[in-house]
Amino acid sequence: MLEGRYRIDAPIARGGMSMVFRGVDERLDRPVAIKVMDPKFAGDPQFLTRFELEARAVAKLKHPSLVAVYDQGVDGDHPFLIMELVEGGTLRELLRERGPMPPHAVRAVAEPVLQAIGVAHAHGLVHRDIKPENVLISDSGEVKIADFGLVRAVAEAGITSASVILGTAAYLSPEQVTSGNADARSDVYSAGILIFEMLTGKTPFTGDTSISIALQRVDKDVPSPSRFIAGVPPEIDDLIAHATAREPAHRFADATEMANELRRIAHDLQLPDYRVPAPKDSAEHLSARYRVGPTPSPQAPRTPPPARHAPPGATDLTTRIPAADPPTMQAPPHYQTRVMTAAREMAPDYSQDYDQAPPGPPQRQSHPGQSGPPHRPRDPLLEDRGKSRRTVAIWLGIVITLALLLGIGGWWVGVGRYEAVPSIAGLDKDRAVAALQDAGFGTETRLKASDVIPEGNVVGTDPPAGSKVTKGSTVAILISSGKPKVPDITPGQDVSSVNQAIRDAGLTPVDAGETGSTAPKGTVAKVDPSPGTILPAGASVKVYRSKGSQPVKVPDVRGKTEEEAKTALQTAGLDVKSIRSEYDAKVKGGQVVGTDPASGSTVDSGDGVVLIVNSGVDMPDVRGDNVSSARTELEALGFKVVVQQLFSNDNSIVVSQSMNAGNAVEPGATITLVALP
Numbered sequence: 001m002l003e004g005r006y007r008i009d010a011p012i013a014r015g016g017m018s019m020v021f022r023g024v025d026e027r028l029d030r031p032v033a034i035k036v037m038d039p040k041f042a043g044d045p046q047f048l049t050r051f052e053l054e055a056r057a058v059a060k061l062k063h064p065s066l067v068a069v070y071d072q073g074v075d076g077d078h079p080f081l082i083m084e085l086v087e088g089g090t091l092r093e094l095l096r097e098r099g100p101m102p103p104h105a106v107r108a109v110a111e112p113v114l115q116a117i118g119v120a121h122a123h124g125l126v127h128r129d130i131k132p133e134n135v136l137i138s139d140s141g142e143v144k145i146a147d148f149g150l151v152r153a154v155a156e157a158g159i160t161s162a163s164v165i166l167g168t169a170a171y172l173s174p175e176q177v178t179s180g181n182a183d184a185r186s187d188v189y190s191a192g193i194l195i196f197e198m199l200t201g202k203t204p205f206t207g208d209t210s211i212s213i214a215l216q217r218v219d220k221d222v223p224s225p226s227r228f229i230a231g232v233p234p235e236i237d238d239l240i241a242h243a244t245a246r247e248p249a250h251r252f253a254d255a256t257e258m259a260n261e262l263r264r265i266a267h268d269l270q271l272p273d274y275r276v277p278a279p280k281d282s283a284e285h286l287s288a289r290y291r292v293g294p295t296p297s298p299q300a301p302r303t304p305p306p307a308r309h310a311p312p313g314a315t316d317l318t319t320r321i322p323a324a325d326p327p328t329m330q331a332p333p334h335y336q337t338r339v340m341t342a343a344r345e346m347a348p349d350y351s352q353d354y355d356q357a358p359p360g361p362p363q364r365q366s367h368p369g370q371s372g373p374p375h376r377p378r379d380p381l382l383e384d385r386g387k388s389r390r391t392v393a394i395w396l397g398i399v400i401t402l403a404l405l406l407g408i409g410g411w412w413v414g415v416g417r418y419e420a421v422p423s424i425a426g427l428d429k430d431r432a433v434a435a436l437q438d439a440g441f442g443t444e445t446r447l448k449a450s451d452v453i454p455e456g457n458v459v460g461t462d463p464p465a466g467s468k469v470t471k472g473s474t475v476a477i478l479i480s481s482g483k484p485k486v487p488d489i490t491p492g493q494d495v496s497s498v499n500q501a502i503r504d505a506g507l508t509p510v511d512a513g514e515t516g517s518t519a520p521k522g523t524v525a526k527v528d529p530s531p532g533t534i535l536p537a538g539a540s541v542k543v544y545r546s547k548g549s550q551p552v553k554v555p556d557v558r559g560k561t562e563e564e565a566k567t568a569l570q571t572a573g574l575d576v577k578s579i580r581s582e583y584d585a586k587v588k589g590g591q592v593v594g595t596d597p598a599s600g601s602t603v604d605s606g607d608g609v610v611l612i613v614n615s616g617v618d619m620p621d622v623r624g625d626n627v628s629s630a631r632t633e634l635e636a637l638g639f640k641v642v643v644q645q646l647f648s649n650d651n652s653i654v655v656s657q658s659m660n661a662g663n664a665v666e667p668g669a670t671i672t673l674v675a676l677p
Helices: 045-059 091-098 103-122 150-155 174-178 184-200 210-219 234-243 255-269 283-287 314-319 380-416 429-438 495-504 562-571 627-636
Strands: 006-014 018-025 030-037 069-075 078-084 088-090 135-138 143-145 418-420 442-448 458-462 468-470 474-480 508-515 524-528 540-546 551-553 575-582 592-596 602-604 608-614 640-644 653-657 670-676
Touching (some): 006 030, 045 069, 088 283, 103 135, 103 184, 174 184, 174 210, 184 255, 234 255, 429 474, 442 458, 495 508, 495 540, 508 524, 562 575, 562 592
Parallel strands (some): 640 670
Antiparallel strands (some): 006 018, 069 078, 088 135, 458 474, 524 540, 592 608
8 A cells, every 4th residue: 555545456567767556546446547656766855846846737737638647645665646547558559459550540649649738838848758658548549648747857856867868769859869958849849750650650760779769860850651651641741740840940839739730631631530449458458457466374474576577666565565356366376466568479489390300201121131221223314313413413503603693792782882871960070080980981071050059069971870872982070060140142153052052051042033233144142131140040041133233323312311321222223332421511410411423323233332421410409508517418429618608617507509409510519608607
């Protein structure tokens, strides 16, 4: 019993951090699922605090596809969570029994899961570990998602090893791999991988270790499931591509948005409604037939052997939780807990092939009194036949040898001389060079913009990791140049080379049409935004083509502000090549006096003009101020101040000024003030 209330009956599942048991809430007399964490977490206050906070947060969520959380606590060395018991099985068990699912069945699983996760996202919660093991399917066809908050609680525990990737490697998003950060868009990525696996029966990235699997998604896009299995509509391919974009900003904002898109696709494709079947041979179904056996009597003590592969603390937990035998089946008397798991695929039994020896040739009978084999006369026909067989064997050996040589040669030409490019994402430059050289490749370095990988770190390779290339070829190591920025562009450059430079910078070139320019017709006139501007990865950069020089009349921009004048000139196809200052008493300070060439002149489009801006300073009104404050204000504007007054007194009031307020006054001019008394 846990806390004297929750009786544990039988194990259902075991993970790296916990075990899930079938149990009964004795107080309310209802079946429950009991998740018991590993005892090592009981001594970590940080974990226990986070465990309690996450349990409370999840318990507040209400959605039919969320596994309900009833209670949490710590009994001795065992932190535990009491949850709704879903009688059925997991999506993993269903995929193992039935294989890949058609689109209408995928929709029937994915849509309620996404809706439930969307509710959590709306409350600021992130799942962090979406995978088939956490998707439960009940016998009545309900689909539910479990295990909210546990990954975060374990991640913040002080005992967590830095070498452990929290969350299942096959479903992690790129940002979880590179920085460990996760938000709603990280769950969207994992949901995209989940749908991919339901359609194809496998995850998109494979490898020898969890680290190698996780790192592949940093520099590889998730392929379309239609490449692996027929019958996947393009709309589903697009949904997965959108959900699994490497840059978080390019994904659905949260699971609700993804669920809405899936619903729209299902409507457009007229996918039929479907009731998802629960797996038959699930661990939950098997656990329903077994319970903890009776405690051995003192007269016949028996020591229960520990269950194989049981996590630390599992044996201690079961030895102190006796329960009544079920009426239909009893565990063997020498076990207190019998762990039943889902049936596993067994290797074929070939023993019958060796039970009986193959029939041999009939034994020759000797004549009575003859100890050796019977004498047989020579037969010339048989001798010729033997020679013929030897000749055939020789020629057959020659043919086989030639076939082997041709096969080896063909293998070398087609396969043997190629080598897969190793994955180097996450390594520093020196280690990446060493890894490629150890694999037999030459190396060179190239810059590539990235929103995710910090500047100076390795982004990946070109060709990408896993590509088969000739041994000894040169592989480019892509070094992050930081966030994408518009490359330097010179008017007159070839359009295709400019577009490629923009793509190399991680941005998207867009044809913006033609504009007037001194650059040759058909070449690049300018780009917008201007070179050096930092943008998000994949952002658009407008590329303007030059339509050559055209005669243009310089517009009149006198009296406009500097920005208004620039806009008017650019609209006319003219660029401002410089700005100069000039005093004009008839125009307000800072406004445009004119242009050079003057307005009305005809120039070629694309030619630069000089914008002339009034250097005059607008005269303020200081009448009514005392002499001290008026002098300070005017001298700050660069004027010389002369005060006429009967007595030298800074508190005298200014009654007149030599320049009218609002007029443009040349900098450095002398302003005369009259003050009284």
